[in-house]
Amino acid sequence: MKQYWLAVPIILAGLIFALPARAQTMSFADAAEVLVAACGVDIEKHCGNVNLGGGKIKACLERNSAKVAAGCKSSAAQAFASLQRRAQARIDVLRVCDRDAARLCQGVQRGDGQILECMIMARRAVSPPCNQAITDAGYR
Amino acid sequence: MNRFLIATVAAFTLAISQQGAVAQGKLDTDDIVDSLRGLEQQAQISAPALYQRALARIKAEPGMSAVGRPSVAEELNKLPQLTVEIQFNFDSDIIRPASYRTLGRIADALYHPYLLDYKFLVVGHTDATGKREYNLKLSQRRANAIREALVTTFRISPARVAAVGLGEEQLQDPAQPTAAVNRRVQLIATGKIK
Numbered sequence: 001m002k003q004y005w006l007a008v009p010i011i012l013a014g015l016i017f018a019l020p021a022r023a024q025t026m027s028f029a030d031a032a033e034v035l036v037a038a039c040g041v042d043i044e045k046h047c048g049n050v051n052l053g054g055g056k057i058k059a060c061l062e063r064n065s066a067k068v069a070a071g072c073k074s075s076a077a078q079a080f081a082s083l084q085r086r087a088q089a090r091i092d093v094l095r096v097c098d099r100d101a102a103r104l105c106q107g108v109q110r111g112d113g114q115i116l117e118c119m120i121m122a123r124r125a126v127s128p129p130c131n132q133a134i135t136d137a138g139y140r
Numbered sequence: 141m142n143r144f145l146i147a148t149v150a151a152f153t154l155a156i157s158q159q160g161a162v163a164q165g166k167l168d169t170d171d172i173v174d175s176l177r178g179l180e181q182q183a184q185i186s187a188p189a190l191y192q193r194a195l196a197r198i199k200a201e202p203g204m205s206a207v208g209r210p211s212v213a214e215e216l217n218k219l220p221q222l223t224v225e226i227q228f229n230f231d232s233d234i235i236r237p238a239s240y241r242t243l244g245r246i247a248d249a250l251y252h253p254y255l256l257d258y259k260f261l262v263v264g265h266t267d268a269t270g271k272r273e274y275n276l277k278l279s280q281r282r283a284n285a286i287r288e289a290l291v292t293t294f295r296i297s298p299a300r301v302a303a304v305g306l307g308e309e310q311l312q313d314p315a316q317p318t319a320a321v322n323r324r325v326q327l328i329a330t331g332k333i334k
Contacts, residue, residue, distance in 0.1 A: 028294050029169060032244035040237040051234055052243065053288030087295035090251050111332070113256035120253065139253070 027138055031082040038075030042068045089136035093119075096133035100126045172249035172327075175222035176260070182331040183219055185261060187304040190216075191280060194309040198272045206268035206317035212309035216263065221328040223312075226286060233281035235289065243286065246327060247294030250301075259333055262286045263326040264305040268317030272308055280305030286325060300333055 026034070036043075039061060046067055047060035061068055061076050094101070094112055097119050101108075104125055105118035119126055120139050134140060194212045197204070211217065224246065227236040235243070249255060264279035264286075283303035290296045312322045 027169070028244035028247045029241050030244070032240040036237045036240050043237045048229065049232075049234060051285050051288065052240055053285065053290075053292045055292065083293060091295060111257035111334070113253040113258075116256060117253040137251075138248075 026082045026086065028083060028086060031079045031086070034075050034082070035079035038079075039068070039072040042072045085136070086138060089133060090138070093130075093133045093137045093139070097126065097130040100130045169245050169248040169252070172222060172246060173252045173254055176220050176249065176258070176327065176329045177254045179220050179258060179329040179331070183215070185216070185219075185302075185328075185330045187261060187302040190304045190306065191276070194276055194306050195273070197309060198276065198307075202272075206308060206311070206314075208314050209268075209309070209311055209317065210314070211311075212306060216261075216310070216326075216328055219328050219330060221326050223324050223326050226282075226325045228282055228285075231278070233278070233285045235282075235285055243289050244294065247290055247296055250290070250294075250296050255329075257332050257334070258329050259300050259302070259331045261326075261328045261330050262290075262301060262303040263310075263328060264303070265310055265312070265322060265324050265326070266308050267319065267322040268308040268311065276305055276307030276309065278305070279307045283325070297333075302330070 042061065042064070043057060046064040047057055050056045050060045058076070058080050061072065065073060094116065097116075100119060100122075101115050104122045105115050108114045108118045116139070119130060120134055123131065123140070126134075190213050197212055224242055226239045226242060228234060229236060250260065262283045264283035266275040266279050268275075280303070283305045287301050287303035290301050291298045308317065308322070311317050312324060313319050316322075
């Protein structure tokens with residue numbers, strides 16, 4: 001009996017962690033594809049005079065949520081969350097890897113791109129947070 | 141050499157986590173990186189100056205034939221670049237959802253280590269149907285819409301992306317100025333960010 005009580009939270013926790021982890025590995029192109037596959041028709045129909053940039057498509061879909069397909073609502077939430085996470089990870093990666101870069105890539109100081117490339121190649125030597133940041137940013 | 145390793149790892153990861161079509165998309169991002177890397181010199185390119193040059197030519201030579209019309213900014217042709225197809229609503233700067241994936245793919249490429257230290261120019265072009273000055277303004281608005289998506293939705297640093305419209309002043313096929321091939325968007329590497 002006690003074992004069930006233990007198993008339920010573990011399974012729930014597994015589900016909760018599994019979903020974002022999967023979304024986090026999506027490229028921008030794939031996230032855009034998720035959005036368009038589920039919402040392309042609704043966007044053309046309800047947001048035809050609005051552009052993607054500046055959060056305008058996101059706001060328009062939310063504004064029209066009563067008319068938008070249920071599948072679009074969940075996919076849009078997933079796609080925009082993934083875009084946000086991936087962009088944040090890409091912006092954060094050099095800061096997270098700062099100490100590793102100073103330690104491992106001393107000879108490479110010509111630009112962020114070269115430093116990042118050095119970190120990606122130095123997989124076995126970089127710290128776990130830096131490796132995680134590189135993965136979250138989609139660089140491997 | 142390094143590039144191949146990164147590409148192989150990325151393609152493999154996608155192949156096991158997503159469908160085949162997605163892996164194909166990732167390879168396209170690699171093609172974009174290949175097209176845009178390798179800028180040797182810092183180019184002195186200013187988007188507003190290019191726009192003003194195009195506008196000045198329209199004003200100075202209103203009767204200039206579209207057939208055989210020379211490029212207004214020949215210097216752009218020497219820089220690393222690629223032409224992308226972005227679909228807009230008719231006579232509008234609204235990007236159609238069918239092109240969101242392409243925007244995402246461009247943004248993925250701009251975050252690639254090989255391109256991270258570079259600046260880019262988004263250049264919008266129309267064909268030679270309609271009024272030249274109107275086309276110039278429409279192409280500028282379209283280039284702006286692409287830039288806006290790149291710097292907001294995909295959070296590319298605003299300092300890395302400039303936008304200019306050249307209307308029908310830089311035709312891809314001056315022998316056939318109303319051909320569809322002239323309606324295009326270019327992405328051009330113009331310099332290092334620091």
